[in-house]
Amino acid sequence: MSGTVIPVQCTACGKRYNVAADLAGQPIVCRQCGEVFLAEPAAVGDAAADGSSPRSGNGRQVVLFGLVGIIFLAGICIFLAVHIRQQVRATREAELAARRAAVTEAGRADRAHSSSARPKSVSEKPVADLSAHDLWQAFGKNGMAADMAYRGKILIVRGSIRNIEADEKGNYFLGLDAVEPTASSPGDTEARSHWKTRWSREGYPPNVICFLDPARKLGFKALEAGNRVAVLGRCMGLKQDRQVYKGYVVTVEDCTLVTDAQTKPHTRAAP
Numbered sequence: 225m226s227g228t229v230i231p232v233q234c235t236a237c238g239k240r241y242n243v244a245a246d247l248a249g250q251p252i253v254c255r256q257c258g259e260v261f262l263a264e265p266a267a268v269g270d271a272a273a274d275g276s277s278p279r280s281g282n283g284r285q286v287v288l289f290g291l292v293g294i295i296f297l298a299g300i301c302i303f304l305a306v307h308i309r310q311q312v313r314a315t316r317e318a319e320l321a322a323r324r325a326a327v328t329e330a331g332r333a334d335r336a337h338s339s340s341a342r343p344k345s346v347s348e349k350p351v352a353d354l355s356a357h358d359l360w361q362a363f364g365k366n367g368m369a370a371d372m373a374y375r376g377k378i379l380i381v382r383g384s385i386r387n388i389e390a391d392e393k394g395n396y397f398l399g400l401d402a403v404e405p406t407a408s409s410p411g412d413t414e415a416r417s418h419w420k421t422r423w424s425r426e427g428y429p430p431n432v433i434c435f436l437d438p439a440r441k442l443g444f445k446a447l448e449a450g451n452r453v454a455v456l457g458r459c460m461g462l463k464q465d466r467q468v469y470k471g472y473v474v475t476v477e478d479c480t481l482v483t484d485a486q487t488k489p490h491t492r493a494a495p
């Protein structure tokens with residue numbers, strides 16, 4: 225007997241045998257069913273018979289692992305997608321919130337502005353129509369009476385423009401002359417001699433400061449120093465200012481330019 229055997233399988237009943245390798249290719253008879261079949265070295269046959277199931281088992285395992293892997297990867301992808309989307313949404317919401325806040329802020333500023341500027345000058349009637357000189361003098365003579373009469377109220381102030389400038393915050397104002405450059409100044413002397421000398425040389429700084437309504441400042445662009453104007457605005461009272469004559473100015477805010485048609489309707493209406 226040769227040591228080598230080959231596994232064969234009956235083609236009819238499937239019974240497996242191990243036969244001597246010499247018999248390979250020879251017809252043999254199946255002991256179980258009597259079928260004659262060629263002893264094909266179906267080495268594969270037996271091994272395959274045994275191996276086919278592990279193989280398919282392996283295949284199944286591979287498929288299983290593959291599935292698990294795919295599911296796992298899909299899970300990661302979904303997790304990442306959801307996570308990223310949340311992140312994006314959070315970012316977008318934060319941006320939106322910021323924008324909304326900015327808009328609200330702007331709206332509030334707008335409203336504050338319009339409520340502080342518009343109704344004031346449009347709907348409220350001026351309580352007085354006076355010269356810059358008279359307004360300034362009133363605060364100098366009796367501050368309390370002037371406060372009662374003018375502070376916080378809408379006035380028409382007339383005067384000659386000394387300068388048109390912007391303050392340190394960029395707010396434009398008209399400086400109106402309240403004092404004639406030649407005016408004598410009894411009683412206000414020694415300590416201020418430096419300024420007085422300068423003023424007598426350069427002219428007095430304006431004592432009535434009219435801040436322009438930012439929304440309507442363009443109405444003032446054609447004006448220049450020396451022009452006589454009438455402005456409508458809210459008197460804010462006296463403000464100390466050492467560098468001007470008598471040490472104080474009177475400020476008026478949200479000023480708009482007044483035309484004669486607006487200020488003298490009665491004289492025209494009455495024949």
Ligand SMILES: [Zn+2]
Nearest residue numbers: 234237254257
């Ligand atoms: Zn057989």
